[in-house]
Amino acid sequence: MNLLRILIILFLFQFKAYALIEVDITRGNLSPLPIAVSPLSSDQNSLDNFNKILNKKDIGSEISNIVENNLRQTGLFNPLEKDAFLQEPEIAHLKPRFEDWALIKAQALITGKVEIVDEKLRVEFRLWDVLAAKEMLALAFTTVPTNWRRVGHILSDKIYERLTGEKGYFDTRIIYVAEEGPKTKRIKKLAIMDQDGFNLKYLTLGNELVLTPRFNPTNQMVTYLSYFRNLPRVYLLDIETGEQEVVGDFPGMTFAPRFSPDGKKIIMSFAMDGNSDIYTMDLENRVVERITNHPSIDTSPSYSPDGKHIAFNSDRSKYQQIYVMRSDGSNVKRISFGNGLYGTPVWSPRGDLIAFTKLHKGKFYIGVMRTDGSGERLLTENFYQEAPSWSPNGRVLIFYRETKTNEKGEGFSAKLWSIDLTGYNERQVFTKTDASDPSWSSLLSN
């Protein structure tokens, strides 16, 4: 009887169940994320101390400007005008009024405090999700006051990482060849600067021609090529100490020494008996090993991040193309098959792509392709540009571009440029003089 009742109730009260509606959202807004970078607040005592030590009146604003500039340069964020902010920095850092920040269309908010504690600079910052009204990240750093610019870069890295999911590239340096004078009598010096162009230092005097400086991926060492009495010589330079040593003199034309991922070897190409091949040198015992042995010209070797493969360019198929082989020189495979000439392959630190320079119909392109040669994408095109170098997160390329200084094509200027993998965010990197052959360091704060 009970069963019958239940059946009757079920039949009488049956209702129509609706299936869950699913909607696919496959498009969105590609405009950069609106972010509010509030100036870092500080008390009067700290302000006086900063003024005394650093001769800076408002260090909080200066640090927030560094963060703002870094984020803007990525093309992924749109820092909002500070004039539009409705809340004072010190109050915002304690408890932001999210409605006020949402009103100016901010989706993320950065607040912070900077002070002097025991003669050290202490920075505290918070990253807020304005729409969810919650804190996303809170960190504090203590360092010597003169390090204030680096603190700005480290904050930028942490914010970038939290908002994009990948490591930042702001606390890094760029080494390049600074050039001055007419093209026929060019003075070339090694120069190093922060990635935003500040803290420029010259590392050589300009007496000798310097070429292709490359960072060691594991520390702040640099290898470069210099001509001493018209003979190519490979140097190692410790940037922290300024110590320099000669790795060796090599015969004939020597090109582009580059470190292996573990920093224990350098790989380069040089001409022996009129034939250019690829060689490695062990930095501990200085033993040179031949990697390729082919009558064609093999140059520009670059290791994969795991050290198992090497990309290089060769004209063994009549025209210059990119090849990949095992690090012992076996299993050589051509990976570029497009029209034009391909050169200067550089393996991404992420390991997924190879950047290259392409010359086709009188124009130079910087592009990327997968490590098997598929998915070739040309990111930028110009009259003359080459030597791409990856940011440590494998998202941005820096390269140099020569431009004619007037419409008649007279004179030229060489400058550093950066472009991200989307190909949309192309920017000139400010340098005091003309610049070429850039190389990007790994993160300093690793």
Next chain:
Amino acid sequence: MYKNVAISTSFHLLIIILATFSLPFLIKKPIELPPIVSIELIQITDKTSIPFAPKAKKIIEKVKKKEEERIVSEQAPPKKIKKEKPDAVPLPDQKVEEVKKIEEKKQNPEKIETEIKQVSEFEKKELFDPNNIAALIDKSKENLAETNKTTKKITQSHDKNAEPSGLSLSEEDALKAQIFGCWSIPLGLPYNENLLVRIKLQLKPNGTVIKSEILDHARMNKPGQGFYKVLAESALRAIRLCQPLRVPTTGYERWKDLQLNFDAREMLEG
């Protein structure tokens, strides 16, 4: 005696009530599937292409004539005519192809207009052909099974056709367009990773979100899933920014629970 009569009467009443309330729900209407969508689209195109000039009548007539001619000519291919014959029920392989074709059409609104007109005309003919009723019943069952098989695999757009309870195309488009504008896709994401964020929403009748739930929430806090977390957060921000969502004014029961699948691959690849 009276007791027995009463029991018998009550049981009879019960059966009548059951039949009245439940039997209509058990009947599955044969094919109300893709043609419904196509008709809606045709109407929209017709409306939007009406000229407003004084000579509108003439132009409309001309256009109609042309369309009629076109439909007749497009219905001509022998393959389609074969379908009308009861013994020409397509083989399973052919049916899969047919289902796939319909899927393709949905992806391209321009194609839908002409192609689906054909299909709907055929379906109508088949439905109203009294000689083919038996064949049609069998076929509809098979077709339904086929459609179910494919919908299990793929997206909501198929479910939408299979389930009359879903959002209409225009309702779905309105909602999508609103969210497209609110969603800032994190541009730093790698295009080659499998990043699909599914968010289940509970909505108020005015489109305000009562509750939002990330369906793969556990993945957010796993190591090495930083990109997923970033994408999920951006999707949640989009929903909050868009509130109240542009939902239909009627049929709250249909859409009070809604699932949004955020997939940025298409944008990041392009």
